[in-house]
Each structure stands twice: as structure tokens, then as C-alpha cells.
Amino acid sequence: MRIHHLNCGSLCPRGGRLLGGAGGLWSPAPMCCHCLLIEGEHGLTLVDAGLGVEDVNEPGRLGFLFNALARPRLEVAETALRQVVDLGYRPSDVRHIVPTHLDLDHAGGISDFPDAAVHVFAPEFRAASHRSKLRERLRYRTAQIGAVKTWAAVEEEGDTWFGFSAVRAVPETRDEVLLIPLPGHSRGHCGVAVNRPSDGWLLHCGDAYLHHSEVEPGGGAAPKGLRFFESMVQFDSAQRLANQARLRELARLAAGEVTLICSHDPAEFAAMRNETREGGTAPGRVGAPEPINAAPPVSQRDLRASR
Numbered sequence: 391m392r393i394h395h396l397n398c399g400s401l402c403p404r405g406g407r408l409l410g411g412a413g414g415l416w417s418p419a420p421m422c423c424h425c426l427l428i429e430g431e432h433g434l435t436l437v438d439a440g441l442g443v444e445d446v447n448e449p450g451r452l453g454f455l456f457n458a459l460a461r462p463r464l465e466v467a468e469t470a471l472r473q474v475v476d477l478g479y480r481p482s483d484v485r486h487i488v489p490t491h492l493d494l495d496h497a498g499g500i501s502d503f504p505d506a507a508v509h510v511f512a513p514e515f516r517a518a519s520h521r522s523k524l525r526e527r528l529r530y531r532t533a534q535i536g537a538v539k540t541w542a543a544v545e546e547e548g549d550t551w552f553g554f555s556a557v558r559a560v561p562e563t564r565d566e567v568l569l570i571p572l573p574g575h576s577r578g579h580c581g582v583a584v585n586r587p588s589d590g591w592l593l594h595c596g597d598a599y600l601h602h603s604e605v606e607p608g609g610g611a612a613p614k615g616l617r618f619f620e621s622m623v624q625f626d627s628a629q630r631l632a633n634q635a636r637l638r639e640l641a642r643l644a645a646g647e648v649t650l651i652c653s654h655d656p657a658e659f660a661a662m663r664n665e666t667r668e669g670g671t672a673p674g675r676v677g678a679p680e681p682i683n684a685a686p687p688v689s690q691r692d693l694r695a696s697r
Contacts, residue, residue: 407613426582432562511546525625
């Protein structure tokens with residue numbers, strides 16, 4: 391099994407040290423949309439899908455508030471679809487998508503892979519389908535997920551993984567990709583655990599935390615702006631904080647067995663990209679994620695012609 395680390399959407403919110411720990415209050419605080427592309431025995435599996443080609447072509451479907459506050463870079467070169475093609479694959483080779491949750495910055499690229507089955511935790515699927523609360527009507531976008539052909543809602547089954555509940559995300563494959571329920575940020579938010587045969591487990595925690603300091607011993611001191619943002623977009627405060635504490639304990643007790651990453655921390659993304667390139671563990675470093683590639687942007691038509 392090989393894992394590619396993809397940044398499927400650079401975000402440039404203003405906030406400087408309040409969000410990124412450095413810079414003036416109005417300077418950009420770069421963030422990423424950290425996705426995984428897994429080369430498995432039964433094709434490709436995408437963990438989270440970031441922002442998609444249609445989001446680039448029609449920014450309005452992301453909503454005024456997201457565009458104004460997150461300030462996404464919106465380049466086709468950073469979509470999962472383009473990066474899959476750049477790696478020499480056809481979009482149809484992506485057979486499975488496993489989202490941590492269905493927020494707009496995690497689900498935009500799903501529609502770029504219409505042949506893929508979307509394996510999502512059932513409570514998250516129900517929340518996105520019914521959108522019963524105002525916050526859920528804002529976070530889930532019908533334009534992104536309304537055209538999905540194959541939903542594979544995953545119910546909790548009582549298995550465990552390092553003390554957490556767990557369920558196999560894609561039962562029909564032998565690849566060990568597990569959904570780890572971590573509700574709080576959203577109703578059905580999950581982590582995605584991937585067993586790397588020679589490197590131990592990688593747990594993609596989605597938005598269960600936003601800054602690496604939050605899962606360091608003692609809880610660290612995440613930038614104040616990030617902590618405020620987490621509280622503003624959470625579904626359930628008690629669940630989110632409890633699961634963050636559990637992840638902190640996991641990082642302490644399972645060091646060397648489990649590596650934790652989240653969706654938007656550029657230091658974690660840079661470290662994982664360096665580790666992949668160099669074949670060893672690289673120290674994390676704070677800063678903007680590296681550009682995924684320098685190829686010129688292409689249109690949606692060009693990409694889909696490559697199928």
C-alpha cells in the first residue's frame with residue numbers, strides 16, 4: 391500500500407498570529423486541505439476530497455461567507471482530480487472515497503469522481519441529507535453532494551481500535567481503512583485510520599483538531615483564533631473536547647504505533663510530504679504547504695477527456 395498526501399485546496403484566511411501563530415492580524419494564515427490517496431489492492435481510495443473542479447469554476451457554490459473568510463486559492467491544479475491525473479491514473483481508477491465528514495471544504499471534489507462509491511459514517515450521511523439545523527444547512531452543500539450516484543453509509547458495528555470504536559470503511563477490500571467515530575465538529579464526524587504495513591497506523595483526524603499543538607502532551611496552546619473558530623463551527627462542544635482529549639492521550643500512549651494528522655495544519659502536511667519523499671520521518675515545520683505542482687491550470691473538459 392502506498393499513500394500520497396495531497397493538498398486539495400489552499401486556504402488563506404486573514405488572521406496572522408490569531409490563526410497561524412505568526413504575523414500581523416491582517417496577514418494571511420495559510421491552511422491546507424490535507425487529503426490522502428491510497429493505492430490499494432482494489433484500486434484507489436481517496437480520503438476526503440477537498441475542493442473540486444466545479445468549486446473552482448463556480449466559486450459561488452461555496453457561499454459568500456466561506457469565500458470571504460477562508461479565501462480559498464481555487465486552482466484546478468490543486469484539485470484531487472487533477473492530481474490523480476498527474477500521478478498517471480484515470481479518474482475512474484478512484485473506486486472509493488472515504489470522507490471524514492461532508493463539510494464543503496472536504497466534499498467538493500466528490501463530484502469529480504462520479505464512478506466512486508462514497509463510504510461515509512451513517513450519522514453524517516443522515517445529517518447531510520436532512521440538514522435539520524441552520525448550521526447543517528450552511529455546512530453541507532447540495533451542489534457538491536447531490537449528484538453522488540453511490541452512497542455507502544457505514545453503520546457502527548462495535549469493533550474497537552486502540553480503545554476507540556471502529557468500523558471497516560470499505561468492507562469489500564482487504565485494505566485496512568477504518569472509520570473511527572469522533573463526533574463533535576459535526577454530527578457524524580470520523581477519523582480515518584489507515585494501516586501502513588511498514589510504518590504503523592496513520593490516523594487522519596479530519597477537523598477533530600486544527601493545530602498540532604492540540605494533541606501534544608498537555609494540550610498545547612493552539613492560536614486563539616483557531617480555538618474560537620472551532621467553537622463557532624462545532625456541532626457539540628462536549629463531544630468535540632472529549633474526543634480531542636482522547637486523541638491527545640492516544641498520541642501519548644501509542645507514539646511510534648500511530649501517527650496523527652488533521653485536515654488543515656500546513657506544518658503537518660509539509661512534514662508528511664517530506665517523509666513520503668525522503669522515505670523517513672521528517673520534523674514538522676510551520677509554514678505554508680508546498681505547491682502541489684507547477685503545471686499550468688487545465689479546464690474541467692481537459693481533465694475529463696483523460697478518462
